[in-house]
Amino acid sequence: MEINITSIETIKPSSPTSSKHKTYKLCLFDVFQLNTYFPLIIFYQKINGMEAFSNVSTKLKNSLSEALTIFYPLGGRRSDIFSIDCNDEGAIYMEASINMEMKEFLSPPKLELINKLLPCEPNKTQPYNEVLPQLLVQVNLFKCGGIAIGLCNLHTILDAHSCSIFLKTWSSICNGSRDKICEPNLSIASSFFPPRNTIGVRSGVLKMNDGVEIEIKCSMRRFLFDNKSINEMKETSKNEGIIKPTSYKVVSSFICKHMIVACMKEFCDESKKQVVNLHVVDIRRRMGENVLQNSIGNLIWPALVVYDNVNKNTNTSDMVKILEEEIGNVNEELFLKVKDDPRFLWSDECAELMLEGMDKNSISFVFTSWGNMRFKEIDFGWGKPLWIAQRGGTKEATPNTVVLMETYEGIEAWVTMAENYLNDLENNKEFLKFAFLNPNIIFNHSIV
Known part of the structure; x- marks a missing residue:
């Protein structure tokens, strides 16, 4: 399978983040997470009469920009161990074309190739001092017109549940169902479980990893x-x-x-x-x-x-x-x-x-x-x-x-x-x- 990255751009929030929201406070359990991207790939089959891919991609980018305004920490960068600087630097958005039919790729799924549909290597522990985007997206177009949206979400603030809320919001904006937007609560986690200095925590599973794990x-x-x-x-x-x-x-x-x-x-x-x-x-x-x-x-x-x-x-x-x-x-x-x-x-x-x-x-x-x-x-x-x-x-x-x-x-x-x-x-x-x-x-x- 050959995959050709046709474009890479940064999608910024549609509106600037207000001054009162410029610093996002992490919760206690965010602090314990490894600095890794967890992956998700969503496959969609071609529908008769579907718009041209360029129009589909434009809708995805515009709606992503609006979703980042609602989920403003995803457009920021981690400033220290306890917070994110919501500086509107944005998410990375990539487009790729694949010289294969989706049916060929999925019957049965070629797991050895599936990471190529993602915008970065998943689950690899990154150094904590590296400034990384919170979200990367890769939209893959198969020869048949089928689409696979690959996401890599930095584990800093998103678990699977949080990711589902974000995707629900993004997709609702994209398909015009704004009444179904799932408004996130971005403050309750740190209010219930404020971040703390973890130095000296009893050793065990909660002991924060200090280095990069070996694959x-x-x-x-x-x-x-x-x-x-x-x-x-x-x-x-x-x-x-x-x-x-x-x-x-x-x-x-x-x-x-x-x-x-x-x-x-x-x-x-x-x-x-x-x-x-x-x-x-x-x-x-x-x-x-x-x-x-x-x-x-x-x-x-x-x-x-x-x-x-x-x-x-x-x-x-x-x-x-x-x-x-x-x-x-x-x-x-x-x-x-x-x-x-x-x-x-x-x-x-x-x-x-x-x-x-x-x-x-x-x-x-x-x-x-x-x-x-x-x-x-x-x-x-x-x-x-x-x-x-x-x-x-x-x-x-x-x-x-x-x-x-x-x-x-x-x-x-x-x-x-x-x-x-x-x-x-x-x-x-x-x-x-x-x-x-x-x-x-x-x-x-x-x-x-």
């Missing part, structure tokens, strides 16, 4: 868990006494078990039989306050789950029970402690939650869900997305990572591991009983 060679696979498979796993969990097992809990527990089994080569030493799962939890849903609903910021917390002696005979429902209990501990009471007690992050209680002193020989997995973010409803004026993608490539700073994304048919799991472990995962018959390997895009949608 290692990994591969990615995507597995589809359709609604039938998910409901079957839920029923099994119910039979084991779990009242309301969620799709996330049953799917992530099932995947975790088989990732551990695939990594059994690492467990030849008894000291390596312990596995730590980090589940990224949305604070908004746990606080029980509607005021945080449209809040912008990295309002996420790591729920840590420890598993011992998991093997191919382990009952997945037992893992669901453990996960349910540990995630249940990440609740409003915990976040009120973080909010009201400036010393909490230095406390023994927090150190215990963050597994301070955990054996360095333990193997860790990271799970996060981009479900219920409504990415699949983002309509810029030519219909809902054909498919939502994450990233590909062969390098990753955080291996053993799983991102769960919603599809029209169920849940799609993007699994990043060392190649040999992924091969073991794919050869596991029990795993493939529920998961479909490299399915064609979406069953209900034809590809252009």
